[in-house]
Amino acid sequence: MTGDPSSGGPFSGFDLVAAGPGVSRDDSGEAAARDRVAPGNPSVTALRDQFPGAVFRNEICAGDEDVVYVDPERITEMLGWLHNDPEQHYDHLADITAVDYGGGRPIEVVYQLWSIPHRAALRVKCELSLDALEIESITGIWVGADWLEREVYDLFGITFTGHPDLRRILMPENYAEGYPLRKDFPLRGRFSRAEQTRRALTQDPEDYYVPGEIAERVPQVVEPAAGEEGDAEGVG
Amino acid sequence: MGIDKPGILGSGSPTFLTTKLDFVVNWARRNSLWPMPFGTACCAIEMMASAASNYDLARFGMERMSFSPRQADVLICAGRVPYKLAPVLRRIWDQMMQPKWCISMGACASSGGVFDVYSMVQGIDTIVPVDVYIPGCPPRPEGLIYGLMMVQEKIRGESLAYHDELRAEDPLAVGRPRADDEEVADLTGPFGNSTHQNRVSGLVDTDAIGRAEDRLP
Numbered sequence: 001m002t003g004d005p006s007s008g009g010p011f012s013g014f015d016l017v018a019a020g021p022g023v024s025r026d027d028s029g030e031a032a033a034r035d036r037v038a039p040g041n042p043s044v045t046a047l048r049d050q051f052p053g054a055v056f057r058n059e060i061c062a063g064d065e066d067v068v069y070v071d072p073e074r075i076t077e078m079l080g081w082l083h084n085d086p087e088q089h090y091d092h093l094a095d096i097t098a099v100d101y102g103g104g105r106p107i108e109v110v111y112q113l114w115s116i117p118h119r120a121a122l123r124v125k126c127e128l129s130l131d132a133l134e135i136e137s138i139t140g141i142w143v144g145a146d147w148l149e150r151e152v153y154d155l156f157g158i159t160f161t162g163h164p165d166l167r168r169i170l171m172p173e174n175y176a177e178g179y180p181l182r183k184d185f186p187l188r189g190r191f192s193r194a195e196q197t198r199r200a201l202t203q204d205p206e207d208y209y210v211p212g213e214i215a216e217r218v219p220q221v222v223e224p225a226a227g228e229e230g231d232a233e234g235v236g
Numbered sequence: 237m238g239i240d241k242p243g244i245l246g247s248g249s250p251t252f253l254t255t256k257l258d259f260v261v262n263w264a265r266r267n268s269l270w271p272m273p274f275g276t277a278c279c280a281i282e283m284m285a286s287a288a289s290n291y292d293l294a295r296f297g298m299e300r301m302s303f304s305p306r307q308a309d310v311l312i313c314a315g316r317v318p319y320k321l322a323p324v325l326r327r328i329w330d331q332m333m334q335p336k337w338c339i340s341m342g343a344c345a346s347s348g349g350v351f352d353v354y355s356m357v358q359g360i361d362t363i364v365p366v367d368v369y370i371p372g373c374p375p376r377p378e379g380l381i382y383g384l385m386m387v388q389e390k391i392r393g394e395s396l397a398y399h400d401e402l403r404a405e406d407p408l409a410v411g412r413p414r415a416d417d418e419e420v421a422d423l424t425g426p427f428g429n430s431t432h433q434n435r436v437s438g439l440v441d442t443d444a445i446g447r448a449e450d451r452l453p
Contacts, residue, residue, distance in 0.1 A: 189355075193420050196319055197420055201363070203323055205324050
């Protein structure tokens with residue numbers, strides 16, 4: 001083949017495209033060696049000891065990032081322990097997201113944790129099969145999980161049980177084409193452009209906000225501490 | 237101003253008088269166009285640059301950006317518009333007083349641009365009537381100024397006599413798509429850079445991603 005870059009012949013981007021997917025580099029030996037030298041996160045071992053049977057497997061990716069695959073049934077219990085245990089103290093929830101690998105494989109829910117005092121990161125993943133896309137909400141542990149879970153619900157269709165206000169956050173309220181970040185979702189959506197335009201214009205922009213959401217927004221009053229009452233006078 | 241040219245004011249012909257009134261009205265309108273900036277993306281940065289001192293949009297009568305649609309004359313839609321924003325754009329257009337004009341600034345506002353995806357309006361002309369399209373990604377300030385001057389040229393040719401026919405909108409159509417279904421389908425058809433068209437053409441095998449050698453430096 002003239003387009004083979006290894007032959008030294010002339011080739012272009014189109015030749016590469018025509019060649020199709022090549023064989024992936026076999027780096028299993030390399031990865032294994034890297035894993036042996038990586039120190040690993042002590043939380044992984046502690047999590048295994050604390051919840052025997054609930055940690056399915058763990059791996060180290062991109063050199064030093066620990067990933068733990070855990071049982072979705074026990075996710076609040078385990079994340080709550082990671083949050084509260086003084087040895088772990090993962091007090092910052094950096095992100096919740098999900099990954100759909102397509103081909104009927106389970107969708108992964110990803111929790112990215114960060115411990116501010118220990119300066120340690122941990123990625124916790126749960127695999128949910130496509131016929132049971134449901135997991136318990138962790139808004140009881142981190143209040144900030146509220147919108148992150150809504151986003152995952154909006155774009156992947158994963159239901160978070162016990163979430164206080166689970167509705168779409170990015171897509172319009174009346175969106176009926178499914179969940180856009182799923183692998184089986186067509187790039188241009190399921191409806192025709194005319195139908196999408198019609199649906200978009202039938203909604204009222206003020207419907208995005210429930211009245212309670214606006215009414216709860218009261219001005220915050222900062223109470224002065226007991227010792228600094230004199231300083232706080234006249235402020236605001 | 238040219239109003240006291242011999243032959244314009246001096247003639248007693250009523251048709252001639254109408255033409256003169258058109259001239260005065262159009263002269264006033266085209267030299268005091270207040271833009272309503274609807275900036276959603278990088279085109280808005282160029283729009284700000286056009287208004288700033290180096291290009292100084294005020295030289296041509298766009299004395300200030302009118303951030304209230306009630307006092308605006310020309311809607312400048314600068315940037316991509318997702319479907320969630322479409323009713324907002326439509327409402328702002330409905331709130332603007334007649335006479336009003338609309339500029340679609342940049343590739344995304346005019347055609348959806350590279351965002352040929354589920355969430356993006358494929359050209360705001362499916363939502364509101366557009367007078368001038370400015371190509372570019374984003375257009376330079378000169379492009380925006382040229383587009384505004386094309387609106388001025390358009391106003392110069394307008395007449396009070398048939399103004400209503402030109403600019404009137406069906407009151408029942410307010411808040412609805414401007415174009416009917418077939419027209420929307422025509423306007424939003426796949427363009428040359430569309431993923432769909434590439435796949436159909438057979439030029440690009442969409443499975444050919446994620447190959448290991450592509451990721452190597």
